[in-house]
Amino acid sequence: MMRTTRIVRGSCHHDCPDTCVWDVTVVDGRAVRLRGNDDHPTTRGQLCPKVNRFLDRVHHPDRLTSPLRRVGAKGGGEYETIGWDEAIEAIAHHLRTLIAGPGPASILQFSFDGTQGVIQKGVLADRFFAAIGAADVRRHLCGVTAWLGAADVSGQPFGIDPEDLVHARHIILWGTNTYLTNRHLWPFIEQARGAGATITVIDPIRTSTAERADEFLQIRPGTDVALVLAMIHVLDRDGLLDAGWIRDHTSGWAELQASAAAMTPSLAAPIVGISAARIEALAHSYVANRPSAIRVLVGPEHHEHGRDIMRAIAILPALTGAWRDVGGGLARSTQIYFDTALGRPADADPARRRFNMARLGEVLTDRSLDPPIEALVVHNSNPAVICPDQNAVMAGLAREDLFTVVIEQFMTDTARHADIVLPTTTQIEHLDLGIAWGHLYLSLNQPAIEPIGDTLPNTEIFRRLATAMGLDQPGLQDSDETLIRQLLDSGHRWLDGITYERLQERTWCRLAVPRGHRPNVDEPTGTADGRLRLGRLAHRAGRETPDGDGRPRHPLVLLSRKQYLGFLNANYGGFDDHLPIEAEPLLQISGVDADDRGLVSGDRVRVFNDRGSLSLVCTHSDDVQPGVVAIPFGWWHRHSSDQRGVNALTNPAVPSDDLGSAAFHDTLVEVEKH
Ligand SMILES: Nc1nc2c(c(=O)[nH]1)N[C@H]1C(S)=C(S)[C@@H](COP(=O)(O)OP(=O)(O)OC[C@H]3O[C@@H](n4cnc5c(=O)[nH]c(N)nc54)[C@H](O)[C@@H]3O)O[C@H]1N2
Ligand SMILES: Nc1nc2c(c(=O)[nH]1)N[C@H]1C(S)=C(S)[C@@H](COP(=O)(O)OP(=O)(O)OC[C@H]3O[C@@H](n4cnc5c(=O)[nH]c(N)nc54)[C@H](O)[C@@H]3O)O[C@H]1N2
Ligand code: SF4
Ligand SMILES: [Mo]
Secondary structure, three states: OOOOEEEEEEEOOOOOOOOOEEEEEEEOOEEEEEEEOOOOOOOOOOOOOOHHHHHHHHOOOOOOOOOEEEOOOOOOOOEEEOOHHHHHHHHHHHHHHHHHOOOHHHEEEEEOOOOOEHHHHHHHHHHHHHHHOOEEEEOOOOOHHHHHHHHHHHOOOOOOOHHHHHHOOEEEEEOOOHHHHOHHHHHHHHHHHHOOOEEEEEOOEOOHHHHOOOEEEOOOOOOHHHHHHHHHHHHHHOOOOOHHHHHHHEEOHHHHHHHHHOOOHHHHHHHHOOOHHHHHHHHHHHHHOOOEEEEOOOHHHOOOOHHHHHHHHHHHHHHHOHHHOOOOEEEOOOHHHHHHHHOOOOOOOOOOOEEEHHHHHHHHHOOOOOOOOOEEEEEOOOHHHHOOOHHHHHHHHOOOOOEEEEEEOOOOOOHHHOOEEEEEOOHHHOOEEEOOOOOOEEEEEOOOOOOOOOOEOHHHHHHHHHHHOOOOOOOOOOOHHHHHHHHHOOOOHHHOOOOHHHHHHHOEEEOOOOOOOOOOOOOOOOOOOOOEEOOOOOOOOOOOOOOOOOOOOOOEEEEOOOOOOOOOOOOOOOOHHHOOOOOOOEEEEOHHHHHHOOOOOOOEEEEEOOOOEEEEEEEEOOOEOOOEEEOOOOOOHHHOOOOOOHHHOOOOOOOOOOOOOOOOOOOEEEEEEO
8 A cells, every 4th residue: 555655834832932943754544753943043953952852742641631620639640531521611611600600700720831832821721711711820939020021121022033153252141051952042142152152051950051151140039130230330430321322312311320329239149149259241242142031041140139130131231232233232132023913802891800820829729719710621731730839739639629620631630630631732733823932933833634533723723612612703713824814814014925825835934034134223222211211229129039028038049940951941840751860859959058058969858947858859950059959840640758849948929019020939948857
């Protein structure tokens, strides 16, 4: 018999800045090979260690393939298989009852970044929940604080095209672990270095990126504002600022100058944890080597005053005029370009109930809410692992009276607490439109194979739910292709020449943003008066930090970053072949702090604060400075004897306006021998 072989192109859906384009080889309807596309300008034929094995995920024996209904106790993991009609009707019935009783605001949609595909991420789910008037979460755990801080300076926080970093002669990777988290940018960084650029890393941890830097400033966590103020102090004192630029393009210099006047490098040094001489050298090198660029993603936003930190970083190019040079300025998430081009609708209904997703534990366990949350529908997220204050989240998920629906590919720690689990397709089984937050290429992800088992795309699940609920609002039955066409039809100039047909043919297209585009120079700044806002700036210590005065005090700052090539947030923490050799999360502790506590590498320790406790093996590490410990993020609960991950310890505090991320990294703990 003749075998049919074809190559189907698609793009990676993971919440990773790189949005790689892949080629799937399909033989007789089976996907047999998946590899990076050679022509895509950032993929360049390479995926990454986790997604090279994506077909194993698709065909994994643990893959959920049919709808499930809970039969045992909450969290016990006992389920029976049911049909789709029964599952959809059970959910519709439950939601209708709640709408008629306590009201739709007792139903909470919880979704996040499980997929970056715009369609499966939630265009239709959002229409569905808006139609019934359910409560929603503010999806603010990633990047929103960075957005707000940059917007404080420039109104619309457009950054430079990360590809333009090749033109830079000084690149500061500021609290971003590029080599690990944004791999496909690394060759561009190396290209700049090859052309003479200096690479500086500013991070409290000696990351794999820091190891590759020309200069590494290992600062104390949460002290970046003091560092920026001292840099500005030096630049002003030494006459290295461009008065013409400041006069013509900024507002608030007098206030910023006064703020920086007091922060001498020697005052900043003990706050920041690096010498005054190194602060002076950084300031000088930042302006001397042009084009001068700063790269950020999200690390420093995860503090109580993360917005101040991201604003302070954005102030540097605004003040010095680094934006003038192609390759200079701030390179941040490019998602704003796609949001602007596709014109995705902001939910217009201000009356809808909303909670910051960081507060999930509090929201699910607060019976005094009016009305309390009675139903939770989770898709594209694993809150049991990714939300701060995990013990509160788990107490909420364990509520016998909470009706929980989880749409998932695998039996995650969240799905195990569902009343109904709905199995969903993976990226090679459904259609989607891929945006990126690390480059400017839009991609069409074409389904390569039929859905595995009885799985359905998220969109189809919400179409069926809408029918079962008798909803007849427009748009609820739109097909995936229609949803993509609607987005591509925004009329925005950056979509010039990009049509559905063209994407079908080419798979990817660069947004029509001119090469070498200089935000704030080639286009007016997005503030009311068109000026970059400087203004007063002050270093503030978060309440739960060694310099703060808030919660009961423990001596060590806990950082919980992304740490493995084989993990992508919580996606692979449940797969044995993606684990590092040690196969369990380790506590990294400095030699000084370990000696103080009589600990040697390999000792089992208890790490605790007043939110929770974890029993882990510790390892001495020079990567963390004294006063700081680190536990990696993303592990599933079964990897610790406490059935918890690092978020059992982390700080769920969000800003008082409920906007922005949690203060994950403002977490104090103590460590003791077990
Ligand atoms: N301590 C600590 N906590 C953190 C962070 C940290 O650094 N430290 N980082 C934070 C950040 S930056 C982020 S972005 C969040 C990540 O939080 P999440 O977005 O919740 O995490 P992911 O693991 O990326 O994805 C969650 C789930 O989506 C599912 N999924 C994937 N594709 C689909 C699909 O097509 N349909 C459906 N229904 N499901 C799908 C996957 O199976 C996965 O289980 O975590 C945050 N939490
Ligand atoms: N392999 C892999 N890649 C990933 C992910 C993954 O899980 N695994 N997750 C993806 C996601 S969702 C995201 S959002 C990105 C995140 O990408 P990044 O922002 O690059 O990664 P993070 O680990 O969140 O944080 C980066 C660094 O911030 C540092 N940091 C913490 N506090 C401070 C501070 O106060 N000041 C400074 N200067 N630095 C600080 C941490 O030590 C950490 O090294 O990565 C994406 N890529
Ligand atoms: S996870 Fe990131 S680096 Fe890996 S294939 Fe997907 S987009 Fe590329
Ligand atoms: Mo993220």
